[in-house]
Amino acid sequence: MLHLIYAFLMESVKLWLAIAPYLLLGMFIAGLLHSFLGARFIGRHLGGSGPRSILKATLFGIPLPLCSCGVIPVAASLKKEGASKSSVLSFLVSTPTTGVDSILATYSLLGPLFAIFRPLAAFLNGLTIGIFNWLFNPEKVEKPTSHTHPWLSSPFRVKEALRYGFIELAAEIGKWLLVGALLGGILTVAIPEELLTRYLSHPSLHYLVMLALGIPLYVCATGSIPIAAALIGKGFSPGAALVFLIAGPATNTVTLSFVYSKLGRRAFYIYLSFIILISLLIGWVFNLLWLSLGGDVSLISPQGSGLPLSLRLLAGVILLIIILRGLYRGSGKEVKSMRYELYVPDMTCKHCQMTIEKKLRGIAGVKGILVNLDKRTVGVDGELSLEEVEGAIREVGYTPSRK
Secondary structure: OHHHHHHHHHHHHHHHHHHHHHHHHHHHHHHHHHHHOHHHHHHHHHEEOOHHHHHHHHHHHOOOOOOOOOHHHHHHHHHHOOEOHHHHHHHHHHHHHOOHHHHHHHHHHHOHHHHHHHHHHHHHHHHHHHHHHHHHOOOOOOOOOOOOOOOOOHHHHHHHHHHHHHHHHHHHHHHHHHHHHHHHHHHHHHOOOOHHHHOOOOHHHHHHHHHHHHOOOOOOOOOHHHHHHHHHHOOOOHHHHHHHHHHHHHOOHHHHHHHHHHHOHHHHHHHHHHHHHHHHHHHHHHHHHHHHOOOOHHHHOOOHHHOOHHHHHHHHHHHHHHHHHHHHOOOOOOOOOOOEEEEOOOOOOHHHHHHHHHHHHOOOOEEEEEEEOOOOEEEEEEOOOHHHHHHHHHHOOOOOEEO
């Protein structure tokens, strides 16, 4: 028993060290994108309807480092500002499926072919779903009356980039990255070598297994990478792993309920069915492409291990400290001695918490804020009305209720 625990821990550490240098670089680039583009820029270009806004929504979503949970308030904000349902659907598909941080992490663990094909798959998925919804689920889009996004003056943008990349983003993806690394280690050790040859010998079964794993579960775009790497190591086809990497981050119960409630039943069916169909098609094409290139293992092999061990160790320790610090921030807080206390059921991750806290801090009269993410409660103290607090939380895409 002890030797099994030691084996899976060593495999998890190996995955962690391979991904850490690229992930740190990706987090920094992600912070720059967040700081120098901002939500105002994105909202302005996604307003209106038609193929042009759908194309922009897909392209803007690909590099943004938002998970399938963190993308929901952004999508709600875009819809409120006048973006069409089709643009929002494209954004919802392409954004959590990949990101600048996960692209680099994909290269580190899954090689160059995955790193190129994954954002390409996200682009095709988002564009196809958006165009199909535009053609068969038309709507009248009202122009937004105003844009109220805050913007930063130049001297503070780099500071904001560091804060977002290494504090907010680390808190958002940290837990799922740790879970992914641990699960990757467990799968590498626990899955018997004869599983595929004895029970899942037919290649089509690989795709269905990956689809069944990915759709109902919350799978972070970055945290899913070590899981996919471990499954490939056990004999699952690369195309099947790509199905998991595409369908997993774009589908989970939270995202699907948001699409159904905010964008409508028809949009929900288009969203889910096309993610399934396109993911399977892209996975099949990926396998054909890889085999046409001679099935070169180096194209789907880890690249992070080529870096010096000292650099990987340093990056691994720094990344772990950053993520543990992000997870510790705000944990265990009790909402008490606050003038108002609200229950926010759709506040499900660190990104949600930070979005609400940032909005509330900008209101005159707020003296204190306490958020309990586990209980999904928000406490606010100060000289303001309960209606002002509720309105501020709704403005950033959440639905507060009085306890």
